[in-house]
Structure formats: C-alpha cells, structure tokens
Amino acid sequence: xxxxxxxxxxxxxxxxxxxxxxxxxxxxxxxxxxxxxxxxxxxxxxxxxxxxxxxxxxxxxxxxxxxxxxxxxxxxxxxxxxxxxxxxxxxxxxxxxxxxxxxxxxxxxxxxxxxxxxxxxxxxxxxxxxxxxxxxxxxxxxxxxxxxxxxxxxxxxxxxxxxxxxxxxxxxxxxxxxxxxxxxxxxxxxxxxxxxxxxxxxxxxxxxxxxxxxxxxxxxxxxxxxxxxxxxxxxxxxxxxxxxxxxxxxxxxxxxxxxxxxxxxxxxxxxxxxxxxxxxxxxxxxxxxxxxxxxxxxxxxxxxxxxxxxxxxxxxxxxxxxxxxxxxxxxxxxxxxxxxxxxxxxxxxxxxxxxxxxxxxxxxxxxxxxxxxxxxxxxxxxxxxxxxxxxxxxxxxxxxxxxxxxxxxxxxxxxxxxxxxxxxxxxxxxxxxxxxxxxxxxxxxxxxxxxxxxxx
Amino acid sequence: xxxxxxxxxxxxxxxxxxxxxxxxxxxxxxxxxxxxxxxxxxxxxxxxxxxxxxxxxxxxxxxxxxxxxxxxxxxxxxxxxxxxxxxxxxxxxxxxxxxxxxxxxxxxxxxxxxxxxxxxxxxxxxxxxxxxxxxxxxxxxxxxxxxxxxxxxxxxxxxxxxxxxxxxxxxxxxxxxxxxxxxxxxxxxxxxxxxxxxxxxxxxxxxxxxxxxxxxxxxxxxxxxxxxxxxxxxxxxxxxxxxxxxxxxxxxxxxxx
Numbered sequence: 001x002x003x004x005x006x007x008x009x010x011x012x013x014x015x016x017x018x019x020x021x022x023x024x025x026x027x028x029x030x031x032x033x034x035x036x037x038x039x040x041x042x043x044x045x046x047x048x049x050x051x052x053x054x055x056x057x058x059x060x061x062x063x064x065x066x067x068x069x070x071x072x073x074x075x076x077x078x079x080x081x082x083x084x085x086x087x088x089x090x091x092x093x094x095x096x097x098x099x100x101x102x103x104x105x106x107x108x109x110x111x112x113x114x115x116x117x118x119x120x121x122x123x124x125x126x127x128x129x130x131x132x133x134x135x136x137x138x139x140x141x142x143x144x145x146x147x148x149x150x151x152x153x154x155x156x157x158x159x160x161x162x163x164x165x166x167x168x169x170x171x172x173x174x175x176x177x178x179x180x181x182x183x184x185x186x187x188x189x190x191x192x193x194x195x196x197x198x199x200x201x202x203x204x205x206x207x208x209x210x211x212x213x214x215x216x217x218x219x220x221x222x223x224x225x226x227x228x229x230x231x232x233x234x235x236x237x238x239x240x241x242x243x244x245x246x247x248x249x250x251x252x253x254x255x256x257x258x259x260x261x262x263x264x265x266x267x268x269x270x271x272x273x274x275x276x277x278x279x280x281x282x283x284x285x286x287x288x289x290x291x292x293x294x295x296x297x298x299x300x301x302x303x304x305x306x307x308x309x310x311x312x313x314x315x316x317x318x319x320x321x322x323x324x325x326x327x328x329x330x331x332x333x334x335x336x337x338x339x340x341x342x343x344x345x346x347x348x349x350x351x352x353x354x355x356x357x358x359x360x361x362x363x364x365x366x367x368x369x370x371x372x373x374x375x376x377x378x379x380x381x382x383x384x385x386x387x388x389x390x391x392x393x394x395x396x397x398x399x400x401x402x403x404x405x406x407x408x409x410x411x412x413x414x415x416x417x418x419x420x421x422x423x424x425x426x427x428x429x430x431x432x433x434x435x436x437x438x439x440x441x442x443x444x445x446x447x448x449x450x451x452x453x454x455x456x
Numbered sequence: 457x458x459x460x461x462x463x464x465x466x467x468x469x470x471x472x473x474x475x476x477x478x479x480x481x482x483x484x485x486x487x488x489x490x491x492x493x494x495x496x497x498x499x500x501x502x503x504x505x506x507x508x509x510x511x512x513x514x515x516x517x518x519x520x521x522x523x524x525x526x527x528x529x530x531x532x533x534x535x536x537x538x539x540x541x542x543x544x545x546x547x548x549x550x551x552x553x554x555x556x557x558x559x560x561x562x563x564x565x566x567x568x569x570x571x572x573x574x575x576x577x578x579x580x581x582x583x584x585x586x587x588x589x590x591x592x593x594x595x596x597x598x599x600x601x602x603x604x605x606x607x608x609x610x611x612x613x614x615x616x617x618x619x620x621x622x623x624x625x626x627x628x629x630x631x632x633x634x635x636x637x638x639x640x641x642x643x644x645x646x647x648x649x650x651x652x653x654x655x656x657x658x659x660x661x662x663x664x665x666x667x668x669x670x671x672x673x674x675x676x677x678x679x680x681x682x683x684x685x686x687x688x689x690x691x692x693x694x695x696x697x698x699x700x701x702x703x704x705x706x707x708x709x710x711x712x713x
Contacts, residue, residue: 097552098552098556101551101552101553101556102556108513108514108551108553108682109512109513110513111513112513226695229476229478229522229524230478230522231505231506231521231522232506232508233508261691261693262478262479262480262520262691262692262693263480266688266691273478273480273693274478274480274520274522277508277510277518277520280510
C-alpha cells in the first residue's frame with residue numbers, strides 16, 4: 001500500500017502530473033468541458049476547473065464503499081418498486097405515508113407500472129464525504145438524472161496522455177470501462193431489440209457536453225427533442241434520412257415532468273409525446289425510470305438505512321450523516337435547541353440551494369428559520385455538520401486544503417452478477433474553492449479532481 | 457338509475473397545416489361503480505396513422521395516437537349510451553392524495569372564510585363549503601384560463617365551473633375532507649362541466665358548487681383526478697407554425713329505452 005501523501009507528492013512522475021494542471025485545463029477547455037448555469041434568467045457557461053492532485057482511495061476502503069453502495073442502491077430500487085406496488089413499507093409503519101405522498105417526486109401515474117427488469121434507478125449518483133476519522137457518510141442519493149461522470153472520464157483520458165508513466169508506475173484501477181458498463185446496462189434493459197439513445201434537452205442544457213460525450217463513448221444515438229415519435233405504443237427514432245428505427249432504451253437527460261407533454265407538463269417541448277404510454281406497456285426502457293424522485297427526496301433520505309434492514313435484512317454498511325426530522329417530536333425539540341450548530345436543508349431544493357448552516361446566521365435569522373420549521377416541519381431536515389476531511393488543491397502557486405465530496409456512480413440493471421449492480425471504480429470528487437464553504441456542488445462554483453481507486 | 461345518449465364533439469382548426477401530430481384524448485364516460493357504458497364509439501378525422509387506448513392512473517379512459525401527414529383540422533366525435541346510477545360510490549379508504557394540496561388547489565389563507573362553521577359529517581360540512589363558494593363567487597367567463605389555480609380564481613372572486621371546483625376542493629382538503637375533481641357532462645348541450653366528489657363515512661358524494669346542489673344520476677363523469685390538471689379532455693403536440701381554434705361541445709339527452 002502506498003502512503004499517498006508522501007510518495008505521490010515526491011515521486012517524479014507525480015510531479016509531472018501535478019505540474020500539468022494548466023495544460024490539462026486547456027485541453028478540457030478545448031473539448032468544451034463546461035457546465036451551464038441559469039442565473040437570473042441568463043444562461044452562463046462556466047468552466048469546471050480541474051485540480052491535478054488526485055483523491056486516492058486505498059483498496060481496502062474502496063471494498064467497503066463498494067459493498068455499501070451496492071447494498072444501498074439495491075434497497076432504494078426495492079423501495080421504489082414497493083412504493084408503486086404493494087406499499088408494504090408504509091403498511092408496516094417504517095415510512096410514514098405522508099412522507100411519500102407529499103414528496104414532489106412521488107408520481108401517482110407510476111402506480112402499478114412494471115419497468116423493464118423492475119429497475120427504477122439504473123444510474124445512481126451517491127454523494128459521500130469522508131470524515132476526519134476516516135469514516136464515510138452518505139450526504140444524498142441522486143436517483144433522477146445524476147450528472148458528472150463525464151468529467152472524471154475525460155480528465156483521466158487527458159492526464160493519461162500528459163503523464164503516462166504515472167499510470168504505469170502506480171497501480172490505479174482503470175476507469176475507462178464506464179461506457180462499457182453503461183452500454184451493457186442499456187443493452188440488458190433494451191426492450192424489443194431497438195436502438196439505445198441518449199435524449200438531451202439540447203445544447204443549452206448545463207450537461208450538454210456530458211450527453212454528447214456519453215453518446216459517443218457508448219455508441220448510443222444522441223437524440224434531440226422532436227427526433228422521436230410514439231406509434232402503437234412503440235418509440236421510433238427518425239434519422240437524418242427520414243429512416244425510422246425502433247428505440248429500445250432511452251437514457252434520458254430530461255426530467256420526469258418534461259418527458260411527455262401529453263401525460264405531464266403540457267408546455268414542454270423537450271419530451272416525446274406519449275412516451276409514458278409506451279413505457280407503461282413495457283415497450284421501452286426509460287433510464288432512469290419515472291417517479292424516482294420519491295426515493296431521493298431529502299425527507300426520505302432519513303429512512304434509507306431502515307430500508308436496507310427492511311428489504312435486504314442486512315445491517316447498513318454505509319451510514320447517513322446524523323439527521324433529524326422535525327416531524328418526530330424528539331428530533332423537533334433537539335433541532336430547536338441546537339439549531340446554531342446544525343445544517344438545515346429545505347427538502348424541496350436541489351443543487352446545493354436551500355442549505356443553511358445555523359452557525360452562519362444572525363440571532364434574528366435563526367429565529368426566522370425556527371419559525372419556518374415550526375410552521376412547516378415536513379419541509380425541513382437538520383443534520384450535524386460533519387467535519388470532513390479536507391483535500392489538498394493547488395491555488396496559484398501554493399497547496400491549500402479545501403472541503404470535498406465524492407459522487408460515486410452505481411449502475412443497476414446490467415448483465416453481471418450481484419443483480420447486475422456495479423459500482424464504477426472512479427467517481428467525481430468535487431471541491432469547494434471557497435475556503436469557508438462546506439457546499440461543494442458544481443452549481444456553486446467549485447472544481448473537480450480525479451479519483452483514484454487503488455488496485456492494491 | 458338513468459340511461460343517456462351522449463355525444464362529445466371537438467374540432468380544432470389550424471390556420472396553417474400541421475404535421476407529426478401526437479394527441480391524447482379523454483372522451484369516454486368513466487366506467488366505474490356508478491356508470492356502465494352500454495355502447496360507445498370514437499371517430500377521429502383525419503383517420504390517424506396509429507390509435508391506441510388505455511386508462512390513466514385515475515381510471516379514466518384515454519385514446520392516443522399519431523398523425524404524420526399534414527392536416528389543417530383535427531376533430532373527433534365520441535358517442536354512445538351510458539347508464540348512470542345515483543351517488544354515493546362506496547370506497548373503504550381514499551388515497552392520501554385526496555387529503556393534500558395538489559398543484560392547482562394549493563390552499564391560500566384568504567380562503568379561510570370558506571371553512572364550515574358547523575359540525576357534522578364530512579358530507580354536511582362539504583355542502584356548507586359548496587354553498588359558501590357559490591355565494592362568494594360570481595360566474596364569469598373569459599377571466600380565468602385552464603391554468604388558473606384555486607387561489608388565483610378566488611382572489612378574482614370570478615371564474616367558471618373549473619375554478620369553483622378547484623376552490624371547493626382546496627377548502628375541503630384544508631378542512632380535512634378528502635376531495636377530488638371530476639370533469640364530465642350534464643343533460644343538454646354545452647361545454648364540459650366540472651364538479652367535486654367528497655369522501656364521507658365510506659363513500660364518495662358528488663357536489664356541484666357552480667349550480668349549488670348535490671349531484672344526482674344526471675351527472676356523467678368523463679375523468680377524475682386531484683385537479684383539472686389530471687383531466688384534460690384533449691392534448692396535442694404537432695410540428696407547424698399555426699394558430700389554432702378549438703370548439704368542444706357535449707350533448708346529452710335521456711334515452712328512450
């Protein structure tokens with residue numbers, strides 16, 4: 001086992017890699033690796049800066065993470081099936097029914113629908129942080145359209161070219177198999193032997209680079225709104241020469257409410273009309289499935305360890321950050337008494353928005369927040385602030401320490417063992433560039449690093 | 457129990473031809489404990505390339521399809537015979553969704569004046585809400601749209617049957633009474649109508665806040681849901697640059713049988 005902090009920073013080929021930061025960033029810029037953000041109605045594309053010091057995860061730590069992630073995602077898929085069918089977890093009193101039905105992500109339209117292979121969350125982006133004590137905690141589950149896999153993919157592609165010996169001399173797990181994992185899953189889920197497509201909302205989407213990159217790498221067709229029609233409950237793709245081909249799997253990067261304007265948001269021009277009916281008949285795999293938002297709701301997060309026990313009969317391997325639900329009397333009292341040291345999250349917000357640290361608020365603002373919690377207890381969760389491990393990054397000429405998290409990508413519905421669940425031996429490590437900030441979401445102006453899973 | 461001949465007709469004219477037209481209709485009477493379809497047909501002009509049918513998650517019949525070739529109008533006629541029983545409809549436990557605000561019926565504190573002042577069964581309290589809605593509102597066309605929410609219409613104190621129903625649903629749910637939206641037809645000729653079903657002591661009852669009365673066996677339901685957003689009678693998406701004008705007429709008469 002390599003001692004990461006010492007060996008890497010001093011070995012000559014590590015030095016080459018670290019010094020290559022600027023040239024890697026230039027390559028990324030050339031490839032158009034950007035993400036777009038809407039702010040005040042204006043679309044801005046931002047560069048997502050790469051930091052060349054990798055996050056290194058020793059094999060023994062990864063083995064635990066991998067097992068825990070597989071377990072968690074299996075439980076989440078079982079939960080989604082249960083919620084849209086028997087609802088036994090509600091009947092058995094594990095999850096209160098109002099948490100399910102009042103969740104914005106719950107879709108009554110999905111009741112009784114059997115998605116291909118019973119898989120709802122094909123691609124799960126699970127966000128974790130490593131505590132100072134070396135324990136990993138789950139921050140949130142992203143089961144709708146988790147983005148970000150393309151950044152570490154392309155960064156690795158480039159760093160391998162810039163500093164090839166680094167990857168020869170160190171035993172780093174090869175992460176170039178993500179397209180293969182994705183393609184295997186799409187092929188396995190594919191209904192009616194149609195083609196695989198990646199549906200993008202278009203060039204003004206924040207993750208357009210990723211959509212086109214993944215399509216290229218997996219051999220799927222990059223489809224735009226208007227390229228697909230539904231006839232007799234079958235989805236058809238119309239190509240450049242007006243030829244029509246059947247679609248068997250759609251890796252869609254359009255959210256549920258915009259995906260079928262005849263079934264959901266009528267004003268949407270991003271969807272495929274009557275896609276939902278074809279999905280209902282089982283004639284097409286929709287990746288990820290409809291209605292997943294109910295399982296990655298910040299309020300439901302609290303119950304995920306209970307789901308692991310309930311559905312799998314196992315002890316959860318990975319733990320949540322200590323979380324309190326004002327819905328429960330005991331937690332409610334605790335939150336109001338300790339609000340100053342907690343982080344409060346609005347369950348209806350995403351992307352790092354609606355996250356408030358009690359310690360940053362003035363006494364008046366704290367009282368305001370308290371009254372909001374008293375008014376609408378279901379809308380909030382509170383968590384202990386985890387003192388997570390800082391990672392080294394280069395800022396100008398010096399090395400500084402910044403907060404970072406890790407998004408692990410778990411793919412379900414593939415052909416392999418373990419119920420076809422695979423964890424990609426990589427992930428997106430995001431860091432905050434602001435030394436005082438604990439929020440590392442890319443919408444909030446952070447950067448990213450490569451994540452090395454060691455082979456030994 | 458009554459038997460009706462119904463005819464539901466809709467025509468959309470496009471100022472310029474449109475193509476690749478996908479559509480989804482709700483045009484059949486619901487088949488449930490209260491309504492039995494004796495015969496029915498649906499004709500669409502022009503004849504679509506594909507036509508499928510199914511049910512939505514609330515049990516309403518849907519017909520949907522696709523028409524590739526350019527066309528400058530789209531019309532359909534759904535007609536048949538339906539046998540309708542009076543309310544109530546027995547139901548052991550209504551879905552939790554009918555207790556909660558839905559997108560178009562989010563409760564507004566301004567509606568507090570609608571809450572019932574007397575005790576009684578949920579049905580009796582809903583009846584009181586219904587008459588309060590009728591008193592507060594004045595029936596006015598063309599001030600609200602299909603997208604208007606309960607709170608917006610209540611601020612105006614004006615609207616049509618859809619708005620009356622939304623406001624009543626919002627007030628019922630705020631008072632703990634499960635309520636759902638119904639879109640349907642009533643005897644005579646005109647546009648579709650909307651009313652409310654409330655759950656009380658093991659059954660659903662129909663209340664019509666626009667007419668200020670309890671629904672009987674002359675109310676023919678087409679679609680039900682949390683609010684009007686779950687019950688659009690026609691939706692379509694096409695390619696083309698065109699203005700469109702849709703007229704929908706339902707006619708219902710008592711059958712001679």
